[in-house]
Amino acid sequence: MTSVRPPRTIMSFALLCALVSATGVAYGRARALPRVVELTITAAPTRLSLVPGGTTEVLAYNGQVPGPTLEFREGDHVVIHFRNRLAEATTIHWHGLHIPAASDGSPMDPVKPGGNHDYVFDILPGAAGTYWYHPHPDGRTGYQVAMGLFGALIIRAADDPIASIPEKLILLSDNRFTPRGVVDLPAEGSPQEEVDEVNGREGNVLFVNGQVMPTIAIRSGEVQRWRIINASAARVYRLALEGHEFLQVGTDGGLFEHPVPVRELVLANGERAELLVRATGAPGSRAVLRTLPYDRYVPQTRPADWNVPRDLLTLQVSDDAPVAALTIPARLRPIPALDTTKVTARRFIVFSQGMINGKMMDMHRVDERGRLGATEIWQVENLVGMDHPFHLHGFQFQLLDRNGVPEPFRAWKDMVNVRKHETARFVVRFDDYAGMWMYHCHILDHEDHGMMGILEVTPTRR
Ligand SMILES: [Cu+2]
DSSP states (O other): OOOOOOOOETTHHHHHHHHOOOOEETTTTTEEOOOOOEEEEEEEEEEEOOOTTTTEEEEETTTTTOOOOOEEEEEOOOOHHHEEEEESSSSSSSEEOOGGGGSSSSSSSSSSTOOOOEEEEEEEEEOOEEEEEEOOOOOHHHHHHHOOOOOOEEEEEOOTTTTTEEEEEEEEEEEBBBBTSOOOOTTTOHHHHHHHHHHHHSEEEEEEBSSOOOOOOOEETTTEEEEEEEEOSOOOEEEEETTTOEEEEEEETTTEEEEESSOOOETTOOOEEEEEEEESTTTTTTEEEEOOOOOSOOGOOOOOTTOOOOOEEEEOOOSOOOOOOOOOOSOOOOOOOOOOOEEEEEEEEEEETTTTTTBBBOOOOOOOEEEEEEEEEEEEESSSSSOOOEEEOOOOEEEEEEEEEESSSSBBBBBBEEOTEEEEEEEOOOOOOOOOEEEESSSSHHHTTTTTEEEEEEOOOO
């Protein structure tokens, strides 16, 4: 039995950081300078055993799959020295982070094979949450993620109201293997490739932190905070823990205002969630976290086993006596509403199969032009009979409604899974960081085939 072992964490900043928490003088008063976090990430081919019984060629960040878990604090100044030792161009995209466009790792800024690039950004107040990082090169994102390039990124706040609750990272991914344990990519022109291009590539093996069916230990009555990331290329998880309810406390951009009880959680690829899980089972009992059937497919390519629940991990309740109940704060943090009366632009994004607004991605074409400081409403309409998860780079937004039904509460999101024939609307404010920003379907095969557009945010004229 294996226990849930999060990927190795780059926390030992003392070893890696150039400078930590110096102090300075500003306006005659002592003030703390930002902590500078400096680290090196290398993407390179190597061989690893991802499933028992075989080794496979992989592409890995710092030699591991998933890549190291990065942890930053609000206020940090981050410098990442990236070294591309792959045989092809790549980038690192910091999914969900509100940082300058030049450090976003978009397909417009490829790092050549053998090349190096420094990603430099500040972690702003209010950014605490669960994020992830992955390559975003033009047309090759699906391949590079399938080969092993992805990792978790956690930002912590000094005033986190539930910081004392023990925490587990649950980084979900899936992959397809040959019987010898080699990563199985479809041959060019094969029927499997055609299916993957429609559905997005799904794997036959489901991983939690790179492990198959690991165990999380818990004590009866104990509450744990689970940070869940869906790093799959296309798979949508519908999570349920037998005999348990969850308290959802957060999503893509961090904590909610209030905890929300949920029996199950649909998490589309690219999305994150924070759940509080209280072990209600007796000492010595166990429960399985499963993904339940979720029909995101068109009927023509829906997998034959789509309606089979899949096990993800075992929650093992220890033999120790139950612990006393924990009081969960009713208020987590305020989320100010973006002011929809200040909206200066409305944008209409229409998904058809493989296209956005009838067009394929063109790196030399700006599709939408916005102004720094503007508040905008975006309407994303899905014309087709399969889900397309929408992702906007660089900015967190607030979902307003789906098919005209208002969202029940406010939250910061960078993803919205636009379901079959659904229309979703969100409000976003371009408070900082002019530049070119991608928006796209996060099914990696769709994104690679051009289901992506470019938003240019320009500084306001003075
Ligand atoms: Cu799509």
